[in-house]
Amino acid sequence: MKKVKCYAPATVANVVCGYDILGFAIENPGDQVIVSFNHTHTTRITKIEGDEGKLPLDVKKNVVGHVVNLFLEKVKSRQGVDIELYKKMPLNSGLGSSAASSVAALVAINELFENPLTKGELLPLAMEGERLASGNAHADNVAPSLLGGLVLIRSYEPLDVIKLPFIKDLFVVSVHPDINVPTGEARKILKQQIPLQKAIEQWGNVAGLVSGFCTGDMDLVGRSMKDVIIEPIRSMLIPFFCEMKEIALENKAIGFGISGSGPSVFALCKNKDQADEISDRLYHLLNRHQIKSESQVTKMNNKGALII
Amino acid sequence: MKKVKCYAPATVANVVCGYDILGFAIENPGDQVIVSFNHTHTTRITKIEGDEGKLPLDVKKNVVGHVVNLFLEKVKSRQGVDIELYKKMPLNSGLGSSAASSVAALVAINELFENPLTKGELLPLAMEGERLASGNAHADNVAPSLLGGLVLIRSYEPLDVIKLPFIKDLFVVSVHPDINVPTGEARKILKQQIPLQKAIEQWGNVAGLVSGFCTGDMDLVGRSMKDVIIEPIRSMLIPFFCEMKEIALENKAIGFGISGSGPSVFALCKNKDQADEISDRLYHLLNRHQIKSESQVTKMNNKGALII
Secondary structure, eight states, X not given: OOEXXXXXXXXXXXXXXXXXXXXXXXEEEEEEEEEEEESSSSEEEEEEESSTTOSOOOTTTSHHHHHHHHHHHHTTOOOEEEEEEEOOSOTTSSXXXXXXXXXXXXXXXXXXXXXXXXXXXXXXXXXXXHHHHHSSOOOTTHHHHHXXXXXXXXXETTEEEEEOOOOXXXXXXXXXXXXXXXXXXXXXXXXSEEEHHHHHHHHHHHHHHHHHHHHTOHHHHHHHOOOSSSHHHHGGXXXXXXXXXXXXXXXXXXXXXXXXXXXXXXXXXXXXXXXXXXXXXXXXXXXXXXXXXXXXXXXXXXXXXXXX | OOEEEEEEEEEEESTXXXXXXXXXXXXXXXXXXXXXXXXXXXXXXXXXXXXXXXXXXXXXXXXXXXXXXXXXXXXXXXXXXXXEEEOOSOTTSSSOHHHHHHXXXXXXXXXXXXXXXXHHHHHHHHHHHHHHHHSSOOOTTHHHHHHOSEEEEEEETTEEEEEXXXXXXXXXXXXXXXXXXXXXXXXXXXXXXXXXXXXXXHHHHHHHHHHHHHHTOHHHHHHHOOOSSSHHHHGGGSTTHHHHHHHHHHTTOSEEEEOTTSSOEEEEESSHHHHHHHHHHHHHHHHHTTOOEEEEEEEBOSSOSEXX
16 A cells, blocks of 8 residues: 655744745654555544644644645545644644644645645645634744745735745854743733834844845844744743853854744754754753753754655 | 036835835936035035925025035045936925935045945934924935835834835836925824724724735735725815816826825826826816826836936
């Protein structure tokens, strides 16, 4: 029986000033999904590993089952499908865990069906996975997980997704403190009205970040990685955020910020030595304060989801 | 006696979604300033043409006198200077009239002194001209008038100005309806608190506009030329704004918007024929409604202020 296995990478959404519009993929971690036909007319999740028993096997409640069913609806198939999900990253980490699962499942099932849908057609289905996971069909994790690189979600209606020029050899430190910050909560604490003046500062920085990436000016990217709207509020949910940021910037990170809605944080670095140093220091800082964490160094990923 | 003559171009600030952070220079119109040494220890404005008698000859009240004095202070000179100002564009038009005068005066006086200051050092002095003219030391007209091209003001404190990659052969229609919209008034009517959701839409569009310019993707620039915050309010001060926008977009303009704080509007076009057609139609629309206007077609300018 034909089986298809897909790897989809973790992602860092928001990217400091780019709240809700930017996200990038990283090489590691990433989820794996294996799909195969079965002889029933139903979609089944036959195996989940790496979730500490937290994810449901019910296909309607698990993003991989949900998006596979949406795919089958879209291609008008009543074929039965078995899904195995191998989680390689913590849930609710802020590294786009649900997005990686949805994207891996969709790219795998599309390959199993010999690619009837384009990536552009898979994307809205993956966003429906996000709606199931968090109540919000956001694209800033699924789009970079699918496409790789740094991705701009210019608009949702209509959906307009642009992969920005890729800068090679950027290293990313991601630190996941073992505390719980549910995405919904992290959204609720934001103010729904903001001062125009702050918004102008923010879009100046967004413009700087994007033009820095487009022209390869990493100093400009660094100067632009400032968030005057979201980070001052959300960082309160992350213990020792300011200390971690100070350490990262003192050790020459291009920039530092919250990954997605947290609690993971990330530092963008020009080389592996700096990234290793920062990773080490952040881990030890949290450790000294009795906060368990996973800290790792990886590269920015340009390929997105891949059949393996 | 040595005389130096400088031309500084008109500019379109804001550029739809880029309120307070973007501006570009156009080939025409532009102001001219001639400076020469005199045998006194004072700065004098000896001639102003093209202002219909509206601008003061008092050096402290006229931007050209003010910025020349700031220049002399900066270079610690007590040399007397005579200034002639040739205005080539309407005052309070939204085309950066005061900015062009300030920049022309500064580039001229700098040349007269054999260029002791860099453009980066002239810029803050030109911004002081804007403070005198409008009460606000904004840079989104003076920076593109000085540098040419499309310029990003990423931040004011510290001042961080980036000239974006230039797209050749873009045509600009500028239409100046003969009505009065003072910059101060146009600022006052803006709401000082805005919905976060609108701000996100805006910075998505800012990111799209900037990446479109950086990568030469004019379709993306066009899709991104949307302003959900400033234009809905300020356009109310400009008669037939919506009709003009409709005409411009129907006739294949890349985008259309308010120039600066108005009342001038502009359309960005891929070729001269489209621009001529739009210019003509907008002029006639206003004319049918008994509004006098000046409508013209020019190219985007990449050189900024020039000694001539």
